[in-house]
Amino acid sequence: MIDLSNKAGFDLAARNRAEWRFRLYGILAIAVSLLFLLTMVGNITSTASGALKRTEIAIEVDLGADNLDPDDLRAAPWGGIVKQGLRDMFPGITKRKDKKLLYKLASPEASFELEKIVTENPGLVGGVHKIWVSASDDLDLFIRGKVDPDLPEQKRRVTDDEITWIKSLENSGNIRRVINWQFLTNGDSREPEVAGILGALVGSAWSLGVCFILSFPIGIGAALYLEEFAPKNRLSDLIEVNINNLAAVPSIVFGLLGLAMFLGVMGLPRSSPLVGGMVLALMTLPTMIIAARAALKAVPPSFKEGALALGATPVQAVFHHVFPVAMPGMLTGAIIGMAQALGETAPLLMIGMVAFIVDIPTSIVQPATALPVQIFLWADAPERAFSEKTAAAIIVLLFFLIAMNLIAILLRRKLETRF
Amino acid sequence: MPSQNFDLTKHTRPKWLDRAIILLLSGFAAVAVLVTVGIVLSLIVESYEFFKRIPVREFLFGLKWSPQTAIRADQVGAEGAFGVIPLINGTLLISAIAMLVATPLGLTSAVYLSEYSSRRLRGWIKPALEILAGIPTVVYGFFAALTLAPFIRMTGGQFGLEIASESALAAGIAMGLMIVPLISSLSDDVINTVPQSLRDASYGLGATQSETIRRVILPAALPGIAGSLLLAMSRAIGETMIVLMAAGMAAKLSLNPLDAVTTITVQIVALLTGDQEFDSAKTLSAFALGLFLFMITLILNVFALGIVRKYQEQYD
Secondary structure, eight states, X not given: OOOTTOOGGXXXXXXXXXXXXXXXXXXXXXXXXXXXXXXXXXXXXXXXXXXXXXXXXXXXXXXXXXXXXXXXXXXXXXXXXXXXXXXXXXTTOOOHHHHHHHHTTBXXXXXXXXXXXXXHOGGGTTSEEEEEEEBOHHHHHHHTTOSOTTSOGGGSSSOHHHHHHHHHHHHTXXXXXXXXXXXXXXXXOSSTTTOOSHHHXXXXXXXXXXXXXXXXXXXXXXXXXXXXXXXXXXXXXHHHHHHHHHTTSOHHHHHHHIIIIIIIISOOOTTOHHHHHHHHHHHHHHHHHHHXXXXXXXXXXXXXXXXXXXXXXXXXXXXXXXXXXHHHHHHHHHHHHHHHHHHOOHHHHHTTTTSOOOSOOOSTTSOOOOHHHHHHHHHHOSOHXXXXXXXXXXXXXXXXXXXXXXXXHHHHHHHOOOO | OOOXXXXXXXXXXXXXXXXXXXXXXXHHHHHXXXXXXXXXXXXXXXXXHHHHHSOHHHHHHOSOEEOOOXXXXXXXXXXXXXXXXXXXXXXXXXXHHHHHHHHHHHHHHHHIIIIISOHHXXXXXXXXXXXXXXXXXXXXXXXXXXXIHHHHHHHHHHTTOOXXXXXXXXXXXXXXXXXXXXXXXXXXXXXXXXXXXXXXXXXXXXXXXXXXXXXXXXXXXXXXXHHHHHHHHXXXXXXXXXXXXXXXXXXXXXXXXXXXXXXXXXXXXXXXXXSOOXXXXXXXXHHHHHHHHHHHHHHHHHHHHHHHHHHHXXXX
């Protein structure tokens, strides 16, 4: 006989409470994960907002004949001209130590900026002009209120003297904040105030180009063979298992392969987007094959059978009737694979794409970095201003990833036909 | 009857063309296999060179990891110590923290999505969770190192705890959230393949929905769920950027999540970036570590994929 007096099993109220709790755990788990996502993206966005604008300082420079020879602008003492300009604005400063401190208001790159401006506008030569150049990162931080003036002088990066100078410059309208377009048009630099991501972007673009050219045709070819032509036997099973496993191999192992094979055995140029793209291609290959096979599977067999019945050879049937229908699905998979490759960092570290490179790479065999590697490098930099740059670079990276995924989704919506 | 002269012989394709095309395609498929062969070969060749200098036993069971390049040949301890145990310790510690974070979050969200939520809600939440998997790991690393770690350190400080600024905890938590979608979407698929008849039978006996899930569905889906957890574990072990940016460099034996530990992947990067001679034990040891990492993840993957596959056949 069943013991109905056992109330535990029949206490409906308690069981319903348990049901309710169980549901709550599920909602909580989802909420925690999404909250983390929001916190992370929000935190990075707010850090990045500091890099949106940059600070410039106006310097009266004397471009008269005493200072430079109009026929040989390259040889002109640009650094000296900038320093002289700064001295002229504060005639009261005479001590050597103070002068050195004064020069630090402008970015160390200011002389290069001045040279560029004058070279592009030769009409300036001969006169005295007010030129806007980059301010130093410390001045930038101070202007934005990121330096606490109440701290003891030794504990902050801006001295009392500097604060007085900055204040007087500000009052005379010689300091301005402008949108930081340079961040998108400059290469890397040791100075955070002028560092930009163009070099890393171009490096990423070259690498992704190489990656796509290699992995897209190979991936599609392999998928066509495995899905349409391969005999179903142990060998094709083995290839299938192999591809699934390859997709789960840690990315750093692909970097080791690239280091040993492409650099060690084949002797290809180190740090180059060529090798980076090749390693990324090997990594995205399994993703490509799996996506392309799924796209081929989605094509109804009647397409192929119809063509075969009309006398097409198997190759004709596949290439004329199955392949075009599966193409949008394959492209979608390829874009998603490319998005993964764009965010990949570890294998690129292995093949040396971590060097400090100022120049924008102009070919696939020149040394370069990639966008995620640049993020890694900047995240390590000690200057405080670099963490804002890092966050801004992350935003740019996320922007490209979102754009690529959106294109993939739209492409799928627009081109995909359901049978 | 008007006769149309179709000369069919004119349109025949040479047989060799088709064969050549298929051969070319099979060549592409072979590339995928060649990649695996390439990985195994290059790892084994370099590791062999390493094990000629350092005995395998010393590598596998050594308790000290401090690779150095000798400045002078006759220097004491010129070859450094290459015991992998502290690295395994660190790798497992961080992965375990990640799994502790990810398993409950991933599993409960999978259950909620597949059993409770409406189709519409699921259509929004699933892609939102998958964003977590789509964000590059270097971003997690940046967040873990610059925000999460200082936060944990500060919070611990208020309770009088001494927490390393590169604690295993910060790296583990960030990594855990990264693998949540991996667990939730695989487990979700698995739970969906459990036949409706099992649910109906359980409801028929008077069980509530949560009782059905806990006592019928989860046990039925257990092998598949175990597979998804193993895949997540393998992903955590092989993850590089988060630990490189948020975990430490010093190899030590410790099970304290508040300590700074280092992992296999961090050491591979540390050994191979910067100037390197291709022939020193220090550089070669990175390949031995790579081989070790490859084997561990391969075993986990083969095992996990096998379970998932077998499980799917069971209910088909």
